[in-house]
Amino acid sequence: xxxxxxxxxxxxxxxxxxxxxxxxxxxxxxxxxxxxxxxxxxxxxxxxxxxxxxxxxxxxxxxxxxxxxxxxxxxxxxxxxxxxxxxxxxxxxxxxxxxxxxxxxxxxxxxxxxxxxxxxxxxxxxxxxxxxxxxxxxxxxxxxxxxxxxxxxxxxxxxxxxxxxxxxxxxxxxxxxxxxxxxxxxxxxxxxxxxxxxxxxxxxxxxxxxxxxxxxxxxxxxxxxxxxxxxxxxxxxxxxxxxxxxxxxxxxxxxxxxxxxxxxxxxxxxxxxxxxxxxxxxxxxxxxxxxxxxxxxxxxxxxxxxxxxxxxxxxxxxxxxxxxxxxxxxxxxxxxxxxxxxxxxxxxxxxxxxxxxxxxxxxxxxxxxxxxxxxxxxxxxxxxxxxxxxxxxxxxxxxxxxxxxxxxxxxxxxxxxxxxxxxxxxxxxxxxxxxxxxxxxxxxxxxxxxxxxxxxxxxxxxxxx
Numbered sequence: 001x002x003x004x005x006x007x008x009x010x011x012x013x014x015x016x017x018x019x020x021x022x023x024x025x026x027x028x029x030x031x032x033x034x035x036x037x038x039x040x041x042x043x044x045x046x047x048x049x050x051x052x053x054x055x056x057x058x059x060x061x062x063x064x065x066x067x068x069x070x071x072x073x074x075x076x077x078x079x080x081x082x083x084x085x086x087x088x089x090x091x092x093x094x095x096x097x098x099x100x101x102x103x104x105x106x107x108x109x110x111x112x113x114x115x116x117x118x119x120x121x122x123x124x125x126x127x128x129x130x131x132x133x134x135x136x137x138x139x140x141x142x143x144x145x146x147x148x149x150x151x152x153x154x155x156x157x158x159x160x161x162x163x164x165x166x167x168x169x170x171x172x173x174x175x176x177x178x179x180x181x182x183x184x185x186x187x188x189x190x191x192x193x194x195x196x197x198x199x200x201x202x203x204x205x206x207x208x209x210x211x212x213x214x215x216x217x218x219x220x221x222x223x224x225x226x227x228x229x230x231x232x233x234x235x236x237x238x239x240x241x242x243x244x245x246x247x248x249x250x251x252x253x254x255x256x257x258x259x260x261x262x263x264x265x266x267x268x269x270x271x272x273x274x275x276x277x278x279x280x281x282x283x284x285x286x287x288x289x290x291x292x293x294x295x296x297x298x299x300x301x302x303x304x305x306x307x308x309x310x311x312x313x314x315x316x317x318x319x320x321x322x323x324x325x326x327x328x329x330x331x332x333x334x335x336x337x338x339x340x341x342x343x344x345x346x347x348x349x350x351x352x353x354x355x356x357x358x359x360x361x362x363x364x365x366x367x368x369x370x371x372x373x374x375x376x377x378x379x380x381x382x383x384x385x386x387x388x389x390x391x392x393x394x395x396x397x398x399x400x401x402x403x404x405x406x407x408x409x410x411x412x413x414x415x416x417x418x419x420x421x422x423x424x425x426x427x428x429x430x431x432x433x434x435x436x437x438x439x440x441x442x443x444x445x446x447x448x449x450x451x452x453x454x455x456x457x458x459x460x461x462x463x464x465x
Contacts, residue, residue, distance in 0.1 A: 016237050017144050023229050024137055025160040027089060027222040031133040032164020033171060034096045034215035035061075038123060039290045040172035041103065043297055044208045048106065051294065053116045055423020058290070059416040060120035061127035062282075066412040068131040073405025074262065076132065080232040081140035084132045084401065086223055091129025093219035098122045100212030107205050127412075134387065134408045135401035143233045146244050148337055150389045156328070161380055162320020165289065169313030172211050177304065179207035185305040265402050270454050271394050273447055274386050275410040277343060280444035281386070282414025284350060285379045287437050289316060291422055292372050299430050300365050308369045316380075319373045323381030331385060338455055339385050344448035346378040351441035353378070357434035382444075387411060394454075414440075 009017070038061070042054045049057075076084035099122050105111035177183050178191035179200040187195065194214075200207050231237040265271060293312055296302045302309050327342045335341045353375040360367045387407045394403065418436075425432040
């Protein structure tokens with residue numbers, strides 16, 4: 001029997017749900033800022049951190065992130081999303097502060113140490129705590145959104161990811177520019193404030209370490225806010241809990257059982273297929289997003305105030321907003337809340353984009369930027385739909401954190417894989433960059449085709465109500 005249509009929520013419920021997910025979403029976005037600021041610091045540090053160094057450091061973090069889900073997913077299913085998010089925010093803030101101290105030691109104090117090893121260890125620590133963010137946001141929202149509402153939420157999830165990317169790249173780059181001895185362009189009002197507070201005008205070296213310290217402070221502030229606002233379930237905020245018609249429907253009264261939960265997740269062929277798709281997503285998303293700014297500076301020699309470099313985060317955010325909402329609307333309004341067709345269409349679009357990159361790599365930086373932004377729109381829309389939505393659908397509320405742990409773990413295995421590969425391939429020749437991406441668009445499309453018709457199956461006793 002078909003799943004019931006979503007409950008017509010009261011205005012009071014919708015408002016309280018907004019108060020729950022919006023600060024939660026901002027927290028997740030600021031975690032991204034404290035995650036991808038490593039890329040910004042690499043561009044700023046130049047030869048102090050080579051491409052090989054960056055590839056190894058980023059891979060150490062992303063592989064740690066991937067395997068951390070084996071612990072943090074089931075743990076968050078047990079302790080709840082709120083506690084998981086608070087652990088993630090606090091731990092990531094400490095790790096970012098430590099990265100700032102290391103950067104200060106290198107630039108200001110002339111510390112002599114193995115940069116690759118030290119950054120790899122602390123960045124891995126950062127990414128361990130970062131992994132709580134994804135499982136926490138999905139765990140919480142699984143109890144607040146009906147399965148028929150989750151396509152739109154998947155779009156919102158994509159927007160939040162895009163906002164975090166904007167914070168990381170544009171805000172991060174703005175912080176780096178504001179803390180230079182001599183800025184290369186006219187600073188904004190807020191950059192002038194940062195410059196004044198950090199004393200950069202009177203400094204003897206560029207104070208790149210603030211790209212880590214400022215996100216650390218923001219994460220602490222968000223942890224304080226979430227302590228008072230965030231609730232795991234509607235009942236925790238004074239409303240009635242309701243059947244969300246996902247894979248946990250009919251199991252509300254069953255006690256938490258880790259063995260059953262893991263068996264449910266790791267024997268689910270649909271979730272395993274989604275995980276494999278998201279491995280490809282990890283390769284493509286970060287294979288595009290992180291390497292373009294490095295390519296633009298190193299190979300194209302674009303100045304830091306060139307619009308494609310200065311506003312890279314903004315372009316990625318706009319691409320993600322459009323891609324996320326397009327994916328959500330297509331899923332809920334066109335494909336009856338199925339996620340596979342959306343992923344398949346977007347992967348097909350990425351195939352043509354990655355193939356086109358090769359022809360304009362050196363010849364036209366503007367068209368290259370447009371193609372990369374177009375591909376980012378597709379890959380962020382896919383990621384929001386699969387990691388942000390399908391995990392709730394097929395894992396259900398009880399296993400939502402473990403399900404997103406599996407899925408996001410594969411995303412970051414893909415991220416680590418591309419980080420190591422492209423770190424060495426681009427050092428040999430940047431022409432290897434686009435051909436490396438093409439096979440993963442094909443594999444992702446074929447896997448999405450396998451789940452084209454799949455929908456979560458609620459338990460019979462609930463579906464019949």
